Amino acid sequence: MLFRAPTADRRGHPMLEDPLVLARLQFALTAATHYMFVALTLGLAPYILGTQLVAVLRGDRSRMLSVRLWGGLYLVNYGMGVLSGLVMELQLALNWSGLHEMFGYTFAAPLAIETMTAFFIESTFLGLWIFGWDRMGRWAHLFCFTVVTVTAYSSAWWVLISNGFLRHPVGFTMVDGVAHLTDPVALMTNPAAVFAFLHVTSSALLVGALVVAAVSAYHLLRGEDPHRIFRRGMRFAAVVMTVMPFVVVTFGGLQFQIFGQDPPTSGLTYTAAEVEEIESAARSTIATTASTTGEIVMITAWTLMFFLGPVMLLAQFADLLNPLRWLPNLLPRRGAGRRTLAGRVPNWLRPSRWGLTLLLFSPFLPYLASVGGWVFRETNRQPWVVVHHLTTADAVTPMPPGAALVSFTLFTVAFAALAAVTYRLLVRFARLGPEGSPLAERREEGPRETPEPVHTF
Amino acid sequence: MDLLSASPPSAVLLSLFVVGYLVLAGSDIGLGMLMPHVARTPAERRRVAAAIAPYFLASEVWLVAALGVMAGLFPVLEHHVVGALWPVLVVLLAGWLFRDAGLWFRGQVDSARWRFACDTAIVTGSWTLALCWGLVLAGLLGGGASLNPFTVLGAVAVVWLFALRGAAFGAERLVGPDDESGAESADAAARATRTLARVALGTVAATAAVAAVAAAGTGSDGAGSGGSDGLVLTGPGIAVLLVTVLLAALGATSGLSGPILSRHTSALAIAVPGLLVALCAQLPVADMPGMTGVFVWSTLLPAVPVMLIGQVWLYRMTRRPAVPASFFA
Ligand code: HDD
Ligand code: HEM
Ligand code: HEM
Numbered sequence: 001m002l003f004r005a006p007t008a009d010r011r012g013h014p015m016l017e018d019p020l021v022l023a024r025l026q027f028a029l030t031a032a033t034h035y036m037f038v039a040l041t042l043g044l045a046p047y048i049l050g051t052q053l054v055a056v057l058r059g060d061r062s063r064m065l066s067v068r069l070w071g072g073l074y075l076v077n078y079g080m081g082v083l084s085g086l087v088m089e090l091q092l093a094l095n096w097s098g099l100h101e102m103f104g105y106t107f108a109a110p111l112a113i114e115t116m117t118a119f120f121i122e123s124t125f126l127g128l129w130i131f132g133w134d135r136m137g138r139w140a141h142l143f144c145f146t147v148v149t150v151t152a153y154s155s156a157w158w159v160l161i162s163n164g165f166l167r168h169p170v171g172f173t174m175v176d177g178v179a180h181l182t183d184p185v186a187l188m189t190n191p192a193a194v195f196a197f198l199h200v201t202s203s204a205l206l207v208g209a210l211v212v213a214a215v216s217a218y219h220l221l222r223g224e225d226p227h228r229i230f231r232r233g234m235r236f237a238a239v240v241m242t243v244m245p246f247v248v249v250t251f252g253g254l255q256f257q258i259f260g261q262d263p264p265t266s267g268l269t270y271t272a273a274e275v276e277e278i279e280s281a282a283r284s285t286i287a288t289t290a291s292t293t294g295e296i297v298m299i300t301a302w303t304l305m306f307f308l309g310p311v312m313l314l315a316q317f318a319d320l321l322n323p324l325r326w327l328p329n330l331l332p333r334r335g336a337g338r339r340t341l342a343g344r345v346p347n348w349l350r351p352s353r354w355g356l357t358l359l360l361f362s363p364f365l366p367y368l369a370s371v372g373g374w375v376f377r378e379t380n381r382q383p384w385v386v387v388h389h390l391t392t393a394d395a396v397t398p399m400p401p402g403a404a405l406v407s408f409t410l411f412t413v414a415f416a417a418l419a420a421v422t423y424r425l426l427v428r429f430a431r432l433g434p435e436g437s438p439l440a441e442r443r444e445e446g447p448r449e450t451p452e453p454v455h456t457f
Numbered sequence: 458m459d460l461l462s463a464s465p466p467s468a469v470l471l472s473l474f475v476v477g478y479l480v481l482a483g484s485d486i487g488l489g490m491l492m493p494h495v496a497r498t499p500a501e502r503r504r505v506a507a508a509i510a511p512y513f514l515a516s517e518v519w520l521v522a523a524l525g526v527m528a529g530l531f532p533v534l535e536h537h538v539v540g541a542l543w544p545v546l547v548v549l550l551a552g553w554l555f556r557d558a559g560l561w562f563r564g565q566v567d568s569a570r571w572r573f574a575c576d577t578a579i580v581t582g583s584w585t586l587a588l589c590w591g592l593v594l595a596g597l598l599g600g601g602a603s604l605n606p607f608t609v610l611g612a613v614a615v616v617w618l619f620a621l622r623g624a625a626f627g628a629e630r631l632v633g634p635d636d637e638s639g640a641e642s643a644d645a646a647a648r649a650t651r652t653l654a655r656v657a658l659g660t661v662a663a664t665a666a667v668a669a670v671a672a673a674g675t676g677s678d679g680a681g682s683g684g685s686d687g688l689v690l691t692g693p694g695i696a697v698l699l700v701t702v703l704l705a706a707l708g709a710t711s712g713l714s715g716p717i718l719s720r721h722t723s724a725l726a727i728a729v730p731g732l733l734v735a736l737c738a739q740l741p742v743a744d745m746p747g748m749t750g751v752f753v754w755s756t757l758l759p760a761v762p763v764m765l766i767g768q769v770w771l772y773r774m775t776r777r778p779a780v781p782a783s784f785f786a
Contacts, residue, residue: 076561076565079557079561079562080561082557083554083557083558083561086521086550086553086554087550087554089521089524089525089528090524090546090550092528093524093528093535093539094539094543094546094547097536097539097540100528100532100535100536101532101536104528104529104532104533104535104536105529105532105746105749106749108528108529108532109529109530109749109752109753110529111525111528111529112525112526112527112528112529112530112753113525113529113753113756113757114525115521115522115524115525116522116525116526116757116760116764117756117757117760117764119518119521119522119525120518120519120521120522120760120764120767121760121763121764121767123514123515123517123518124514124515124518124764124767124768124771125767126514127511127514127515127771128767128770128771128774130511131511131771131774132774135774136774147763147767175746180746180748180749181746181748181749181752182748183748184748184751184752187752397539397543399543403543403544406547407547410547410551411551414551414554414555418554418558421558421562425562425565425566428566438564438565
């Protein structure tokens with residue numbers, strides 16, 4: 001195949017006019033944003049499902065309230081997950097046409113399956129879950145969320161099959177410069193995809209657990225937990241945070257195996273010498289620095305979380321989070337009569353308050369680690385978009401600089417705005433608690449809007 | 458080559474998703490377009506948003522599925538579509554994003570300014586979507602994003618078809634259980650069906666005439682095979698038939714029976730542009746390597762029953778008129 005040095009002809013471009021740089025930056029920003037929502041989706045779904053299962057089994061109303069709370073957060077987050085996912089999908093088609101030209105039948109096929117099977121079913125059943133809340137039996141309702149959870153995880157699975165293929169392309173032959181799938185089983189058992197799936201899903205559970213912990217901490221700090229929703233949330237978070245870091249590090253560690261390994265299809269497109277030449281021509285300190293930073297962030301965050309879990313568990317056992325222990329002090333008006341020894345310790349000295357306050361900020365850790373992990377993985381792959389077959393420079397759609405700049409600005413601004421709105425809504429609903437959840441029982445009220453007849457348009 | 462003679466099962470699947478999307482999403486996009494017309498009071502606007510909400514989730518999955526099929530099974534076609542229509546697709550995506558954001562976020566903050574912003578996003582997003590779909594469909598038939606009489610008229614015609622579909626949907630869905638709140642909006646929507654059908658009828662007829670002239674200009678036969686503006690259709694006979702069906706559907710809706718039949722006629726009408734593209738447009742499709750087909754179909758088949766059950770269940774459950782308050786509005 002004709003050898004093309006990936007970046008040689010682009011040296012002269014000022015940064016913001018180079019469509020390649022813009023397309024990469026745009027992809028990185030939107031992917032990172034997309035993944036933040038995805039991680040919470042994957043992390044919350046099993047907890048909601050488990051809670052709803054227990055609620056249904058025991059006919060427990062307080063647990064169902066808890067489903068309304070976490071389910072409301074799930075929905076707001078899912079809406080943004082879908083929007084950003086759509087942009088990812090179209091962006092791949094619009095900006096990375098080289099990838100589709102060469103690897104349409106291999107890389108894009110799992111993404112196609114994902115949209116048809118997982119996404120189609122997931123959205124439909126989530127719709128059923130929302131709109132069927134008071135219209136269907138409780139087992140049917142539980143079944144809907146079961147489907148939602150299973151399809152959310154299968155979404156992640158298929159997407160990572162595609163992504164793993166970029167990292168470690170397997171299972172195809174080249175026919176006239178187009179990859180033709182020969183071995184679907186190899187594609188689906190690609191170690192770069194399977195280990196990534198296990199690592200990603202276990203790390204997403206850390207995201208879910210610490211978000212639950214932070215929301216619970218907020219309410220426990222204010223001494224409000226009439227339905228025990230937040231103490232249960234805390235217990236769940238403590239257990240997950242104790243167990244999951246082991247799973248995360250196992251499958252993270254296993255991924256190092258693939259480093260430095262040539263993919264089995266290496267040589268089909270470029271000879272070893274050409275590969276060598278492309279890689280040395282494109283060696284960039286920026287990419288290496290980004291990659292190392294990502295790795296350090298991820299592993300540091302893991303270390304901190306590794307200790308967090310046991311501490312949380314201990315705190316639960318010692319009952320330090322029981323609001324009754326410090327409630328008298330929190331609300332001095334009411335607690336004036338109860339002058340126990342504990343009651344006299346100033347608020348700011350209490351370990352439980354310190355702990356809870358720290359937990360409010362703890363979700364930063366798994367989020368940082370996740371984005372760091374992705375930056376590590378994706379920049380590590382450079383200069384290749386498909387290792388040993390297609391360089392990033394050859395994969396980008398040829399487009400005039402102006403068009404690239406317009407698309408970049410449009411989507412970056414839109415994404416930033418949507419992400420900010422979603423974040424604020426999540427915080428708002430988290431603060432409002434179960435009664436203020438988007439899924440709360442508020443059906444009986446009349447229209448909430450003032451009915452003055454105003455022509456707005 | 459036209460799409461359906463390429464690799465039949467996959468092409469049928471792709472056409473099914475596209476036409477299904479146009480028919481289903483036509484309703485909620487069209488109603489979004491008509492929101493300023495049919496809803497004057499805040500309560501009415503809320504009702505419109507609530508009428509759209511359960512549907513837009515379930516209908517845009519058809520589009521996402523269509524995109525998936527196209528990317529996975531027809532990469533050459535995707536490359537062509539993206540290459541020919543890149544600017545239109547970027548705008549379409551932006552419109553979609555804003556519209557959906559408006560729908561998702563509308564019910565989340567209780568403030569009049571917030572709702573105004575979201576309603577604006579829904580309305581402008583819906584118009585943008587309809588117009589972009591018009592440009593995409595007309596562009597695929599007419600051979601690109603170049604602005605010539607055929608693509609412009611065709612795009613406008615599609616816009617009216619969306620609006621008509623939305624009016625038909627609104628006439629049915631906006632009726633309230635207590636008949637006082639939604640009645641006026643529903644009536645406004647029902648009245649709009651006839652006007653919109655007439656406007657659409659005129660535009661479609663003009664588009665067909667332009668196509669016929671373009672075809673005749675190059676001296677070839679039928680309703681448009683060959684033209685200086687790149688209008689090359691593979692099945693002129695089928696094209697004539699489809700356009701006739703479209704004109705008949707619109708004619709029926711413009712007449713006295715307009716609002717009553719409009720639910721079906723508008724569905725038929727909006728399906729036609731999709732069918733035209735699937736059956737008659739000159740599109741580059743390559744034969745798919747067999748193993749990819751085996752792979753995709755073997756994972757898809759077990760999912761099909763679940764997909765269908767979910768869609769049918771959701772439509773049955775939400776068929777009743779819009780509920781007073783929901784997550785979205
Ligand atoms: C909460 C999030 C989180 C945490 C605590 C960790 N990771 Fe991670 N890591 C991810 C989240 C993540 C990720 C975002 O999910 C990535 C990106 C792609 C992937 O497969 O998972 C990732 C990728 C990733 C990769 C693949 C890089 C590539 O393919 O180029 C390796 C080797 C590791 N991680 C290793 C680790 C180790 C040894 C950890 C602990 C000491 C660790 N990760 C903690
Ligand atoms: C299935 C999932 C994914 C696929 C298929 C994918 C694919 C791609 C593609 C095509 C590019 C542009 C070409 C390149 O620079 O190599 C890219 C770049 C990038 N992606 Fe991903 N990506 C995925 C997930 C993610 C996620 C979740 C993140 C989260 C942060 C991410 C971070 C990045 C970054 C930082 C770059 C820029 C790398 C660079 O240009 O140096 N990716 N990815
Ligand atoms: C190139 C990269 C990616 C593309 C094109 C993409 C595409 C999409 C699309 C179209 C959606 C909305 C519809 C759906 O639910 O499937 C979506 C959502 C989702 N994506 Fe991605 N995605 C990418 C990266 C990732 C990554 C790296 C993961 C995680 C491992 C992931 C997991 C999910 C999940 C679980 C959902 C559904 C839940 C939610 O929307 O919050 N995606 N993605």
